[in-house]
Amino acid sequence: MPLVVLQNLVKSYGPIKALSNLSLEIPQGSFFGLLGPNGSGKSTTLRILCTLLEPDSGEVLVNGENALKNPRNIRSKIGYVAQEVAIDKILTGRELLQLHGDLYHLRKEYREQRIKNLIENLEMNDWIDRRSGSYSGGMRRRLDLATGLMHEPDLLVLDEPTVGLDIESRATIWSLLKELNKGGKTILLSSHYLEEVDELSDQMAIIDAGRVIAQGTPDELKKNLGCNRVTLKVREFSNEIEGEKVKELIKKLDGLHNVVVNRAQGYSLNFFVDTSDTLPILRSQLNEQGFEIFAISESRPTLDDVYLQSTGKTLMDAELEVANKRDLKKEAKQSMR
Amino acid sequence: MSKTFSPSSSGFSLENNKLEFLEIRQEVFALTRRLFLQLYRRPSTLVAGILQPLIWLVLFGALFENAPSNLLPGGIVYGKFLGAGIIVFTAFSGALNAGLPVMFDREFGFLNRLLVAPLRSRSSIVIASVIYIATLSILQSFVIMGAAFSLGYGFPNFYGVLLVLITLLILVFGVTALSLGLAFVLPGHIELIAVIFVANLPLLFASTALVPISFMPPWLGWLAALNPLTFAIEPIRAAYSGSLDLGSVLIHAPYGEVTGYGCLLILTILTAGLFIAIRPLLNRKLT
Structure with a gap:
């Protein structure tokens, strides 16, 4: 049984249709890449999966459990690392992790043990007790990853985890994610970077205008172009x-x-x-x-060619096109909930 | 969550209830700790929140120092009259700001962290704010009461202090609920600040904080007699007067007379009403 099943998701922001009948299955243990241009519905899909948004219609199943009916059960199984890294600047990284541990009801000894492990694994020891306002982009992203992993979720969901990062920080995040996946963690990652999805994922879907237009392993998709x-x-x-x-x-x-x-x-x-x-x-x-x-x-062929073949335009063109169409104000309002 | 109470399953459900209580306590404690850490590291809100009412007390007290002695009922000193008004106004402004941190959390996306977490009850977010604001208000009030005392305006006795605390808590709970409700409904912090800005001073002037109803033109007297702040100010003023009888009439309103008990009852009803009114908002935004 796949860990996550999304079925016929539909979601509109006013007149703009973000998702039109999107369906996806994410196998247990996979590293699933969701590739698509900005505004194709990646974030909306992830937000629905993480119970932040309700779809207009459709089903969300995690481990066979209905996420729309039992959102609280689903929340404890998912670690969500959002696109906009919201960090309370006045707290230290450790305090943020403690807050997360408490919101997921970890026992104190276990919480402290987890924090210790995460600090070690993500190499955060040098700065974790500094206020997070002073962190660099790479540090913030690592701390964010740690908050997502704090409660040892079945599924780690990352919304564009390396946008705006320098090459070195990106490489660090990449190798961390690879290691996690090797250890058995199911990871769902959205990105509009071809090379990111190509490099990391073993399963992927390309989405465009709120629909899945191609799905498979990156190699399959490229070979299928023939x-x-x-x-x-x-x-x-x-x-x-x-x-x-x-x-x-x-x-x-x-x-x-x-x-x-x-x-x-x-x-x-x-x-x-x-x-x-x-x-x-x-x-x-x-x-x-x-x-x-x-x-x-x-x-x-590259993944961009796969995209070009299915949509008739390159990923870059699609982004420019969509950028003009989006109602960012409306989306911000929705995401502010 | 439905709680069935059948004899056979009561052992289990008691365990369950205990777990639920422990988890809610953990959430509330963690969220409250965050607010106090913010305050500790950025104390300017608290400092300003104490300085401002002190300035009010000193300046306004001095402004009306030479008012004719028959201006106030019972001929008391103006500073003594003013003290209760400033205490209530301080608690009120503090509580009215309660929604701001939540609004900023919404805008910066931090609230999403809380919303993707499996909170037992999303009311924990509200409870944490209420604890934080109530503690702050009481701290501020004691500083003002201390200052009023050192200015020679007296200090309530033990029961008086108790009455001050109870009255303030009821008021703070209600206003905090209102502010949090606004923080979930309004589109952004600009709008919330605008509402706070517009509500604050008019509510002060249209209350008995600065002058008694007998001193006001009839239309303003009506407003003051309907203003919730007045129902908090008068019991505290009574606590200061030394003759603590909540059964006696505290407000001679145009529509009738209101006793001390009446004041507290009206405040309690308003607060309960506000909590009930914001529930659907919280459920819509927070489930």
Whole structure:
């Protein structure tokens, strides 16, 4: 039986539909990555699972127990590390952990033992008795992780745990999470970083506009695409007109699809080819039309390609698009509950 | 949670009740400890909360020092009259601010930490605030009473002090409930501060804190006689007068006369009403 079952979740914020029929299953012991652009409904999904939000309709089962009917039972099984790291700046890290232990009704000796272990495992000894207002981003995130682990939950839920962290802190968090998962802890993590989900998770789902659009292991998803990604540059720095012209030209070729002009890469062209045989034909076609080829490279597909294939846009484009549509004020109100 | 009481299961349910009580105590203690740690490390609220009423007492006392002696009923000194008003006003303003920490917790997302935790009862959040504010108010009141004493305005006897405490607690419970209710309903701290700002001084002026009803124009007398603060001020004033008879008439209101018992009864009803009124808010926001 999967540890978590989300069934047909629907949630709207006013006129904006955050989740439309989202269903997910999270197997026991898995490291589950939830990948999607900002505003795709990741946070909403996690907040519903952690009983902070009620869905308009749908079911949430944790260990077979209905989370909407018995939220209190579910709460003690989940450790939730929210996206916005809210820390009482005037308390020390240790005091925050003690508060958490008491809110989860740990006995005092056990609570202190847990705190000791966590300080050791997360290497917080040097600063845990300082007021948390003085902590760096990485320290805060580690402390937050510790609060989520305090009561030894069955499931650790992390909402974008490394956003805004420097590379070193991110690596620390990554290795901590890997170790936890190796020790048997089920972890659900949301992220809009492809490499994060690719690196950490053994199961993943891509969500877009409040729906699951692809699900499986990262390797499966990439292999299932059954094609390679190609980046083509006709000049080192091209322009939009030229890019579009080349796009029109190569779109007509067989065995080649999803052509995108990538503005961020000097108007290079990104597309998929079913087999490598397409490339020589492409070369000769372009030469005929008077285009020189500055660079052409073929690579295995990435998760971004999986996303592109299912939605017709890149993760980056999706984020920009959604950023304009969101009613952040309304969402803040909801999250303030 | 339904509590069935059948003889066969009573042993179990007693155990269960005990566990529930212990867990609620643990929650409340932890949440209260947090509030007091904040106060201890950031004592400016307490310092300001004590300084402000002292300044009121000294300045307002001096302002009306030369008032004709027949101004006040019984011809008492104005400072002595004012003391009760300042005590109540201080407790009232303190309790009115009770919602602010909760509002900030909402805004910063800290409240989510509490809401994802398996609290036995989310009322623990309310109880912790009430304990914190009540302790603070009583501390402030004793400082004011001490200051009033050193200014020569007297000190109530033992039963008087008891009456002051009881009256203040009823008032503080009610106003804290009101403020917490607002903290859950209003959209943000700006709105909450606006409400506090607008409510505070008018309620002071439209009460018997500064002058007796007999001194007011009729319309203001009506307001003062309906103002809950008045029902807290008059028993405390009686405690200061030395003649402690709660059965005697303390307020000569336009609509009739209210005894000391009447004052306390009305306050209690108001407080109970406020607690009942905010329950659905807490349930909606806190279940």
